Amino acid sequence: MSLPRRSVCLLPLASARAWGAGTEIAPLRIGWSDYPPFQHGTAGEPPQGLDVDLLEMLARASGERLQWMRRPWARQMADVARGELDLVPGATPSPDRLVFGDFTQPYRQERVALLALAGEPQALRGLSDLKGRAVRIGAIRGVAFPAAVRRALEDPELARLVVPLHANDLTLSALRSRRVDYVIDDPSTMNWRVAREPGAAVQVVLELAVSPVHLLVGRPLLAQRPTLIQRLNQGLQAARRQPEWAHVLARYPGY
Template identity: 65%
Template sequence: MLLRRRHACLLPLALPVAGAWGDDKAPLSIGWSDYPPFQFRNAAGPLQGMDVELLELMAQACGERLRWSRRPWARQIPDIAQGELDLMSSATHTPERLAFGDFTQAYRNERVALLGLVGAAQPPRRLADLKGRAVKVGMIRGVSFPQAVRRELDDPGLTGLLVPLHANDLTLSALRGRRVDYVIDDPATLLYRAAREPGEAVEVVLELAVSPVHVYVSRRTIERRPDLMQRLNAGLQRARQQPEWHRVLARYAAD
């Protein structure tokens, strides 16, 4: 889905809830990072974005509260493993992650693409075309890609080209600063930044995959609350039936 940031709307973190919460039910801590249009905060403004709005609707539907905690994406997986976070949004299902948590049903799809500066010479028709070239490919540290993309990137001829970037907001500066030649990311966030920050234009060079993303739930949290996975999935099902769920998706959809 192509997303436009200008459709974003402010969303307070404390939203009205249908039904009362028990006094003994602590909020679920969930990580967020600067990843517009899915998760972001403007200066002096409330946290907003597609993930924030959709998952607040899920929480309301199952009688839970969310406490959003800002931290880099690469830190969120270790914090889930240690139980310092209960939940993580926008998570790709991988067998390795099942050791530390479990995944709800998918709540949206995410694109994966190779992006570069407009006008770059010899755009590849597939990732394998980059092998043997003197190029660097940036990727956000800690991110897991769909299996088909991971399989390609495991090729030794491509592995040596990869450059880990330590935060979501470094992709654009790395491209424009010529520290990398390409970036693998969801194009929605990088194109959004490029349209709003002065500098060279960015384009999608190669579409790689569309994959579902989930809420990732810490194994330690599940041990403490064995009913939580069932509650979250039931909440997702109820939230998807609400008109507001579809309004959120429509606000972020392409013209």
């Protein structure tokens, strides 16, 4: 069956609107969750935070647009694998994630620490000191830790102490309610919550790692745009050369 001449002429235009150059390019669907100061906001409003500011700069320098879509952290990975999201910010590489996505160059650093309520006696040299103790370690479900932390938690004696927390905003409440004795998290997000939610203070017990984080790009999108990671990496380098990049980091002490 042949198509009318007008329909044939419109096919390249439709393709360009989906994946073409310039202003017609489709926005990249990127997940965000309640993870201050990196990503935070209220339902129905655009998100704010360090990741949002940096990645909007990266996108502009790459000639891309971002469509921010709120998702729980664990769901973001599943949605990328299904092609329902294109990007996940603040992602740490891990072997299982390479099955459904690939990573840009890192765009910032993230601290990983063991935290507990302040004022309680703590004398730990490493996570292995917790083996054999009647304690619970909260960890956000779906998080990939840096390799050294991941290997430590694979020890069966430690693995059975881990309590999955189903959202980023549960780390502080789990500690204060004593559902867990420790949590593994970035101290920046914990301190942000402590400053805004009255109650017991929290302290860093062990600094576990400083880890680079990346944009995870889903393989369904890369199958259609195989040079996208190169394009985003070039945009990242261009964005870092702009004075505004340093200005953004200055608004978030420690980064």
